Amino acid sequence: MIDLVYFYFHTLFNYLVIYYLFYLSGRGFFLLLSKIYLRQNFIQENILNIRSNILYPIVGLIITGNVLIILNFFLPLKSFFVYFVLFISIFPNVFHLNKLTFNNKFIFFVNYIFIPSVLLVSVSDINFHYDAGYYHLNHQNWLRESKIIFGMTNIFWPFGMSSIYEYISAVLWTQKGLINIHYLSIIFIHFIYSFIFFNIYESKNTKLKNASVLLLIFSVLDNFGVLGGRNGFIYIQEVTKQDTSLSILLIFTGLMIIYSLYTNSFEKVDIITLSLFSLFIIQIKVSGVIIYYLLFIYFLTLITKNKIKLRTLIGLNTIPIFFGSIWLLKNYITSGCFIYPYTPSCKNYFRWFVAEDVAEVESYTSETSFAYMQFFQNKNLTFTNWLDYFFNQNGVFSEYYKAVYTNYLISLTVILIFTFIFFKFHRPPLFVTFVIFSYVLALSTYLIFYGPIPRYTSGLLMTSIATLAFFIKEERFSLLNKIILTSLFVVSIGLLPRLNSYINFYNNKSVALYNPYQVSNEYNIDNNLNWHKPQEGDRCWIDLECRFEEDPIQFENLGSFKVAFKISSD
Numbered sequence: 001m002i003d004l005v006y007f008y009f010h011t012l013f014n015y016l017v018i019y020y021l022f023y024l025s026g027r028g029f030f031l032l033l034s035k036i037y038l039r040q041n042f043i044q045e046n047i048l049n050i051r052s053n054i055l056y057p058i059v060g061l062i063i064t065g066n067v068l069i070i071l072n073f074f075l076p077l078k079s080f081f082v083y084f085v086l087f088i089s090i091f092p093n094v095f096h097l098n099k100l101t102f103n104n105k106f107i108f109f110v111n112y113i114f115i116p117s118v119l120l121v122s123v124s125d126i127n128f129h130y131d132a133g134y135y136h137l138n139h140q141n142w143l144r145e146s147k148i149i150f151g152m153t154n155i156f157w158p159f160g161m162s163s164i165y166e167y168i169s170a171v172l173w174t175q176k177g178l179i180n181i182h183y184l185s186i187i188f189i190h191f192i193y194s195f196i197f198f199n200i201y202e203s204k205n206t207k208l209k210n211a212s213v214l215l216l217i218f219s220v221l222d223n224f225g226v227l228g229g230r231n232g233f234i235y236i237q238e239v240t241k242q243d244t245s246l247s248i249l250l251i252f253t254g255l256m257i258i259y260s261l262y263t264n265s266f267e268k269v270d271i272i273t274l275s276l277f278s279l280f281i282i283q284i285k286v287s288g289v290i291i292y293y294l295l296f297i298y299f300l301t302l303i304t305k306n307k308i309k310l311r312t313l314i315g316l317n318t319i320p321i322f323f324g325s326i327w328l329l330k331n332y333i334t335s336g337c338f339i340y341p342y343t344p345s346c347k348n349y350f351r352w353f354v355a356e357d358v359a360e361v362e363s364y365t366s367e368t369s370f371a372y373m374q375f376f377q378n379k380n381l382t383f384t385n386w387l388d389y390f391f392n393q394n395g396v397f398s399e400y401y402k403a404v405y406t407n408y409l410i411s412l413t414v415i416l417i418f419t420f421i422f423f424k425f426h427r428p429p430l431f432v433t434f435v436i437f438s439y440v441l442a443l444s445t446y447l448i449f450y451g452p453i454p455r456y457t458s459g460l461l462m463t464s465i466a467t468l469a470f471f472i473k474e475e476r477f478s479l480l481n482k483i484i485l486t487s488l489f490v491v492s493i494g495l496l497p498r499l500n501s502y503i504n505f506y507n508n509k510s511v512a513l514y515n516p517y518q519v520s521n522e523y524n525i526d527n528n529l530n531w532h533k534p535q536e537g538d539r540c541w542i543d544l545e546c547r548f549e550e551d552p553i554q555f556e557n558l559g560s561f562k563v564a565f566k567i568s569s570d
Contacts, residue, residue, distance in 0.1 A: 003509050004506065004509050007509040007510070008117070011120050011123055011511075012113075012116060014179075014180075014183070015120055015183050015186065016112070018172070018183050018184075018187075019057055019116070019183075019187060021060070021090065022056075022057045022058075022060030022064065022187065023053075023056045023057045023060060024060070024090040024093050025056075025059075025060030025063055025064055025086070025089045026055065026056035026057055026058065026059030026060030026061075026062075027053070027056045027060075027090075027092075027093055028089055028090050028092035029059055029060070029063050029089070029092075030043045030047075030055075030056070030059065030269075031043060031092045031093070031095075031096060032092055033269060033272060034269070037268055037272070037316065038268065038269065042096070044267075044269060047267075047270060047273055048260075048270050048273055048274070049203070049205055049208065049256075049259065049263075049265075050198050050199075050203070050208075054111075054191065054194045054195055055273065057187050057191060058191050058249075059273070060089075061168060061187065061280075062276050062277070062279075062280045063089060064086060064089065064168060064171075065164040065165075065167050065280070065283065066164070066283075066323040066326070066327070067086065067089065068082070068167040068168065068170070068171065069164065069167055069323075069326055069327060069330055070326055071085060072147055072148050072167065073147065073148050073330075074147055075147055076143070076144055076145050076146050076147055077143045077144045077167065077170045077171055078144040078145065078170075078171075078173075082171065083171065086171070107197075107201070107202070110197055110201075111194050111197065115190050115193050115194060115197070115493060116186065116190055118493050118494060118496070118497065119186045119189055119190060119193075119236070119493070119496065119497065120186065121497045121501045121505045122182070122186070122236045122497045122498075122501050123179060123182065123505075123511045123512065123513070124501055124504035124505040124508055124509075124510065124511065124512050125497075125498060125500050125501035125504045125505075125512050126182055126236070126238065126239060126511075126512055126513050127238055127239065127512065127513065128238060128239045128240060128513065128514075128516070129238035129239060129240050129241045130539075131158075131240065131241065132238070132239060132240040132241075132516075132541075133516070133539030133541045134158070134538060134539050134540075135158035135161075136166065136169075136240035136241075137178075137240065137516055137541055137542050138156070138540050138541065138542055138543065138544065138546070139156075139158070139159050139162070139166050140166050140169050140170040140173070140542075141170075141542045141544055142159070142544060143166060143167060143170040144170050144171075144173065145544060146562065147561070148330065148333055148561065149334065149561070149562045149564055150333055150334070150350070150352060150558060150561055150562065150563040150564065151334070151335075151336070151350065151352035151353065151564040151565065152334040152335065152564060153334060153335045153336070153340065153357070153358075154352060154354070154553050154566045155547065155553060155564050156547055157341075157361050157549075159334065159335075160331075160335035160340035160341060160361070161340065161341075161365075162330070162331065162334060162335075162340075163242055163283065163284050163285060164280070164283035164284055164327070165184075165240075165242040165245070169184060169240065172184060176515070177511065177514075177517075178513065178515070179511050179513050181239050182239045182513060184245075185236070185237060185239070185241075185242070185244060185245060186236075188244065188245040188248045188249070189234065189236065189244065189248065189496070191248065191252075192234070192248045192251070192252065193489075193492075193493055195252060196212040196215060196489065197489055199211070199212035200212050200213060200216075200482075200485040200489060201482060201485070201486065206473065206474070207259060207262065207469050207470060208255075208469070210469035210472060211255060211466040211467070211468075212466075213469075213480060213485065213488070214415055214419070214465050214468055214469060215233075215251075215462060215465060215466055216485075216488045216489060217414075217488070218231065218411055218415065218462065218465045219233045219492040219495070219496070220488070220491055220492055220495065221233075221407075221410075221414060221415075222235075222407075222411070223495050224407075225403070225406070225407035225410055225411075226402075226403040226406050227399070227400070227403040229407060230403065230407060230454070231404065231407035231408045231410070232404060232405075232407075232408045232411075232454060232457060232458050232461030232462065233462065234247055234248060234458055234462070234496075235496070236496060236497060236498075237455070239513060242284050242285060243285070243455040243456060243458065244455075244458070245284060246281065246285045246287070246288055246459060247458035247459035247462060248459075249277060249281045249284065249288070249459075250281060250288055250291060250459030250460075250462075250463065251459055251462045251463050251466060252277070253274060253277040253278055253291055253294075254291060254294055254459075254463050255463070255467070256274060257274060257295065257297075257298050258294070258432065258435060258436060258439075258467065258470065260274075260298065261297070261298065261301060261432055261435060262428060262429070262432045262470060264305075266302055266307045268316055271302070271308075271313070271316050271317075272317070272319065272320070274298065275295065275316075275320040276320050276323075278295045278320075279320045279323060279327075283327055286339055286342075287446075287447070287450060287456060288459070289446075290439070290442050290443045290446050293438075293439060293442050294435070294439050297435055332348070335358075336350050336352075336353035336358070337358060340358070340361075341358045341359075341361040341362040341365060342362065343355075343358055343359055343362055351565070352563055352565045352566070354566060357566075365451075366450065369450065369453055369456070370389075370390055370394065370397070370451065370452070370453060371448075371449060371450045371451045371452070372448050372449050372452075373450060390452070397453075400454070401453065401454060404454040405454075408461050411465075412464070412465065415465060415468065416468075419468060419471075419472050421476070422475055422476055422479060422480075423472035423475055423476060424472065424473050424474060424476060425472060425473075426470075426471055426472055428471065432470060433470075436467045436470060439463075440460070440464055440467070443459075443460045443463070444460060516541050516542050517542070531545060531546070531547050531552060531553075532545060532546055533546060533547060534546065534548060551566045551567060552566075552567045553565060553566050553567060554567055
């Protein structure tokens with residue numbers, strides 16, 4: 001028992017250290033923001049209609065990730081100076097330490113002890129995603145060991161799918177293991193449950209409370225159904241993958257934009273925060289780009305209703321515009337494309353750029369995501385052909401996809417019946433109704449064309465559930481009191497880790513994630529330029545001298561930068 005207690009507190013302590021570093025970074029950013037834009041020396045208690053401290057860790061991740069992208073133009077990310085700059089980002093908090101208080105002990109316990117304690121059970125049963133060894137970890141290793149490389153996709157094409165996630169992960173490495181990268185994913189899940197708990201326990205915003213209740217019901221239903229469950233709700237994903245984090249940001253940002261339009265409330269700090277969250281979404285994964293459809297409507301509403309002038313709006317978005325420009329420049333330098341591998345964005349005259357490779361990657365990524373685009377480009381194949389292939393002719397994938405979307409429809413039906421019985425119907429303004437349906441339709445269409453596999457569509461499915469809250473109002477019966485809602489919350493988060501995680505946590509009292517530093521591979525040596533590749537499989541893990549593509553590469557110098565060129569095998 002002593003070993004179990006020690007392992008519990010050791011794991012929780014390590015997680016909270018990382019959590020609070022990002023928390024303080026986000027808080028420091030808001031302090032500067034308040035000083036510059038609002039001319040005040042304190043942070044508003046509520047931002048986006050929720051307690052501002054709920055947002056701090058995610059905003060800290062946004063600022064940290066973008067600062068790391070900038071620093072990598074000049075330095076490898078393992079540099080001491082990089083960590084020194086990150087430390088400076090928490091410095092503004094020194095002048096406001098008296099405000100770092102938590103008045104309600106129960107709320108503090110739930111947010112900073114209970115939620116992470118449950119989620120951290122997953123450390124005893126977590127593993128690397130296959131893509132970790134395929135490209136994620138080695139990409140992070142390149143970022144740690146080298147500043148930005150022109151034509152980095154020539155080393156390995158997946159490096160062009162560069163997510164800001166890789167930059168943040170790269171500074172979380174330790175010689176003892178990479179469990180900190182898993183903690184990064186936990187921060188996002190921690191965030192969404194803190195948001196939900198605030199809405200059901202503290203907030204007086206009926207729409208956000210009802211949306212949170214519906215999400216909790218959806219999460220519980222995720223544990224039942226065809227093939228044992230899974231209906232599109234978030235899950236604790238394998239280490240290095242960011243789909244769950246993306247889904248959380250999509251549901252939160254989309255919901256808050258729609259709520260702002262519904263309440264007709266527009267604050268300066270809210271505008272900046274929503275812009276930063278929207279940028280972060282596409283920096284994590286370009287498939288979240290449809291959030292900009294909502295953000296455009298939000299900005300257009302601000303201007304047309306004379307809430308703000310265009311010049312002021314642009315001024316408020318100076319930081320997101322700057323970060324976004326640097327991100328596009330980084331993409332262009334490393335891949336030759338502003339959005340890789342979207343070929344229309346790849347206009348350049350770089351000697352190292354291979355247009356045929358980008359077109360091949362674009363086709364390959366659509367194919368592996370089972371996107372309708374591949375069928376659409378072939379005029380002999382119809383949408384019905386694609387549906388048949390997706391749900392019936394794709395082996396075990398089809399069975400899984402069919403189960404998830406069947407369970408989603410069952411869950412949606414159950415939730416609709418629940419709302420019909422327990423809530424009164426409410427008709428939101430026509431404009432808000434249009435925004436909700438058009439956004440869900442736009443996101444659905446985009447995902448169908450570019451990849452509707454379940455781990456990509458979780459944000460869409462959760463959004464379709466949460467936005468039902470805008471069509472209901474008060475309860476018909478006084479059923480959802482704090483005791484019932486808190487119990488529902490506990491069941492929801494308690495069911496998120498797998499049963500095996502609890503068993504392993506109790507029995508093994510250890511982190512399941514193995515140390516990639518200790519992974520040994522047998523290599524075939526390529527005498528040309530000393531590259532080698534695995535004898536079996538296609539994973540290099542964290543070996544910078546490992547590649548398995550046919551065309552060798554060489555580096556040339558461009559001033560103080562490196563340029564990676566492919567050497568034709570012809």
